[in-house]
Amino acid sequence: MALPVETFFLRPDAQGTLQQQIQQMIAQGILSGRFQRGEKLPSTRKLAAHLGVSRITVTIAYTELLANDYLSSRGRSGYFVSDNAPAPPAFAPMAKVDDAIDWSRAIGQRFSGNGLSGKAQDWASYRYPFIYGQADPTLFDHANWRLCAVQALGQRDFTSMTTDYYDQDDPQLIEFIVRNILPRRGVSARPDQILITLGAQNALWLTAQVLLTQRRRAVLEDPCYPALSGILSQSRCHITPVRVDQDGLPPEAIPPDTDVIFTTPSHQCPTNATMPMDRRRALLARARALEALIVEDDYEFEMSFLKPASPALKSLDDEGRVIYVGSFSKSLFPGLRLGYLVGSEPFIREARALRASVLRHPPGHIQRTAAYFLSLGHYDAQIRRMGLALHERRRIMEGALEQHGLRVSGRGAYGGSSFWMRAPESVDSAQLAENLRARDVLFEPGHAFFIGDEKAKNYYRLAYSSIPAARINEGVGLIAQEIDRLR
Known part of the structure; x- marks a missing residue:
């Protein structure tokens, strides 16, 4: 493999002649392991032009390294790192050196230490x-996902893969969500009321940032999805946990000064409680009386293999009071990091603008691959x-x-x-x-x-x-x- 000429540069504070500096630069690259045996160096002409020195200066440096067996010459093919070049030394791990920054003062906000335990990667x-x-790799349709990914890489989809959508999303994925996913939950929405997110957690973060301030109060279930409490803490709002019972979140326990209610009515996390229809209506009535909004995280609704799931809380909402969060992480695979928000157009407009300022949009190729997988029937x-x-x-x-x-x-x-x-x-x-x-x-x-x-x-x-x-x-x-x- 040829070493890119851009990896070579002369240090402004280096000592010695230009020839010595070039010789030292290459020798250090070999000794540090950055340049491997058998790799080709740039030609003397190309390196000279890149460094802004004469070609003879580079030639002399190469000749010295050749004599010391750091480099070898292969006829007209050029110069290579010698097979006999010194191997990088196996240094013992360096002792930890503290930098000069007092990070306890420099850090303005802390996001670590939220009590979450990392998941075992093994x-x-x-x-x-x-x-x-x-x-579970035994349950996932690798073959058809791969075919959809290849199709999304094709010339026909070049624009969808490479375009900077800025604050927009793949229209094919949005159309499938509108026509197929949401109707299964009894939800009707227009394309401008949907935003693609990097999973449900990203959707919850966007929602909290848009809706909550230091003066507003959020209610969340206790126990709840662990990351949600951290997200709400970052918004610096007032947080009120409400203990769930066998039917989920009890509406009568929601305090009167609540602005936003976070709930998982179809499949409470982690207790698995399902909120009955009467309580769902009572929750909507309570939110209406408080002039509060509801954020419905409808995860795992696809895993209804015992009997059909109840309609989403969003389907009972005729005031635009419910913001719906969905995700493909559990039904496809968590590494996909693809979810969606459904809400009234003014809310989605603000969430879209916030998303654009942070990450623009989820990768176009991932969105188009998912759109093919869903629309071709592989998802069902x-x-x-x-x-x-x-x-x-x-x-x-x-x-x-x-x-x-x-x-x-x-x-x-x-x-x-x-x-x-x-x-x-x-x-x-x-x-x-x-x-x-x-x-x-x-x-x-x-x-x-x-x-x-x-x-x-x-x-x-x-x-x-x-x-x-x-x-x-x-x-x-x-x-x-x-x-x-x-x-």
Whole structure:
């Protein structure tokens, strides 16, 4: 491989003649490992023109390096890093050196330390991965996704792939959402009422930034999606957590000075509670009385393999009071990072402008690939395949939980991909998870889902979306054994 001439430059503070500086520059590149054995150097003419020196100066430097076996010459092919050049030394790791900046003063806002635990990147290597939100490679349609990606790379779609949409989105993807996705939830919307986002979390962040200020109050469910509390904290609004019950968020517990209500009515995160229709209407009435807005995160509605899901809260809204958040992360794969916002045009206009100032728009090629995958019928086939597999895994999981005497605190009425579990009061689920890692069992402790200092420590989430059905019972048995030991 030829080394780009742009990687060569003379330091303004370098000592010695130009010839020595060039010789030192190349030798340091070899000794540091940046220049590998066998790589071709720029010609003497090209390097001289790039550095602004005479060609003879570069030639002399190359000749010296050739004599010292740093370089080799191959006839008329040019100069190469010699196969006998010194190998980069294997230095011991450098001692940590603190910089001169006092970052405790320099940082204006802090976004770390929100209590969220990172997800294990090696989850697939565990024998019993009861982990939520990861794609099961045995269920994903790799072949057709690849074909759609290749189609989106074609000459016909060159414009959609390369265009800077600025604040717009792929019209084919928007059309499919309008005509196919939203009607399944009973929602009707125009293209100018939809914004594509980098997943549901990005949609929630945009919504919070547009709607909330330091003087406004947001209500969120407790427990809730862990990242949401961090998003609301960043907006610096007043935050009121409301404890959910078996039917989700109770409208009567929402305080009178509330401006925005965040809820997951169809599939409460993480308890899996489904809000009944009567309570949904009561929630809308409560929001109307308070002149508040509702942000509905409708995740996992596609995973309704037990019975058809209830219409979205947005479908009952005839005032534009509900802002709807959807995502393809669970139905396709989380790494896609593709979601959407549905709301009244004035709100979407502001969210679009904010998105454009941060990231313009999600990549055009990803949007067009997803549009093809959805419109060609692969998406619906994927949902059916996942529904059948999850239905079977859920049946096995329910049997295993009953057999081993583990307590279920919440399960989805329409399906879903996880159970919300409750261990005995004396069991810390974080310690439980840590102990079971050594036995190849992986799951999420529940403390991160709760808000405030008094977090319940004995809850945990068991997902069945990524674990083979044949391993569920054995894995649940290991969890039960460890709970008995800790108790």
